[in-house]
Amino acid sequence: EDQVTQSPEALRLQEGESSSLNCSYTVSGLRGLFWYRQDPGKGPEFLFTLYSAGEEKEKERLKATLTKKESFLHITAPKPEDSATYLCAVQEIGTETSGSRLTFGEGTQLTVNP
Amino acid sequence: DAGITQSPRHKVTETGTPVTLRCHQTENHRYMYWYRQDPGHGLRLIHYSYGVKDTDKGEVSDGYSVSRSKTEDFLLTLESATSSQTSVYFCAIRAGQGARYEQYFGPGTRLTVT
Numbered sequence: 001e002d003q004v005t006q007s008p009e010a011l012r013l014q015e016g017e018s019s020s021l022n023c024s025y026t027v028s029g030l031r032g033l034f035w036y037r038q039d040p041g042k043g044p045e046f047l048f049t050l051y052s053a054g055e056e057k058e059k060e061r062l063k064a065t066l067t068k069k070e071s072f073l074h075i076t077a078p079k080p081e082d083s084a085t086y087l088c089a090v091q092e093i094g095t096e097t098s099g100s101r102l103t104f105g106e107g108t109q110l111t112v113n114p
Numbered sequence: 115d116a117g118i119t120q121s122p123r124h125k126v127t128e129t130g131t132p133v134t135l136r137c138h139q140t141e142n143h144r145y146m147y148w149y150r151q152d153p154g155h156g157l158r159l160i161h162y163s164y165g166v167k168d169t170d171k172g173e174v175s176d177g178y179s180v181s182r183s184k185t186e187d188f189l190l191t192l193e194s195a196t197s198s199q200t201s202v203y204f205c206a207i208r209a210g211q212g213a214r215y216e217q218y219f220g221p222g223t224r225l226t227v228t
Binding site for chain 2: 004032034036041042043044045046049051087089098099100101102104105106107
């Protein structure tokens with residue numbers, strides 16, 4: 001069974017203090033790994049998709065990286081507006097015939113203090 | 115926001131009553147999904163649709179049914195609501211090209227079953 005584990009559960013940073021969030025996964029074959037941002041009371045907002053080990057993607061202060069067992073979301077010099085819950089999800093090879101379903105982790109709640 | 119709306123946004127209902135949640139999209143996407151989000155579980159797939167009148171079960175489908183009579187609308191029905199179905203429900207669509215696609219989420223419906 002697919003498993004996605006995110007750590008830490010919660011992270012509190014000072015503005016400008018860089019850090020990383022972790023997403024480890026166990027699937028028989030990875031088709032894609034997805035990062036989302038979720039603000040309180042809202043739906044998840046798509047950030048990145050990573051498809052193969054070694055791939056990296058960046059958006060503003062966020063950079064996502066992927067290895068064969070885990071992904072990191074690096075946050076450089078965060079600002080208070082980066083405060084949100086960050087969700088990781090994986091799609092396993094072979095799920096194309098079952099709706100391309102995603103398996104989600106429980107998320108990391110990030111708080112950036114001014 | 116991928117043109118996804120959900121209605122109602124909030125609902126309180128009593129145990130044993132039927133409830134229908136609506137997801138509406140404006141961009142003609144073939145795939146649509148219903149998830150529920152609960153503390154300690156993350157997002158879990160309830161049902162999905164891969165076309166008009168084509169639906170299939172997800173990992174937590176017991177107690178739920180779905181219907182899709184038009185491309186733009188995907189309905190989730192709780193035939194007889196129970197307190198365990200108190201949750202936040204998200205609709206999503208799949209967008210992309212070729213073998214690369216992502217899921218985009220609606221704003222959610224908060225359902226409370228008393």
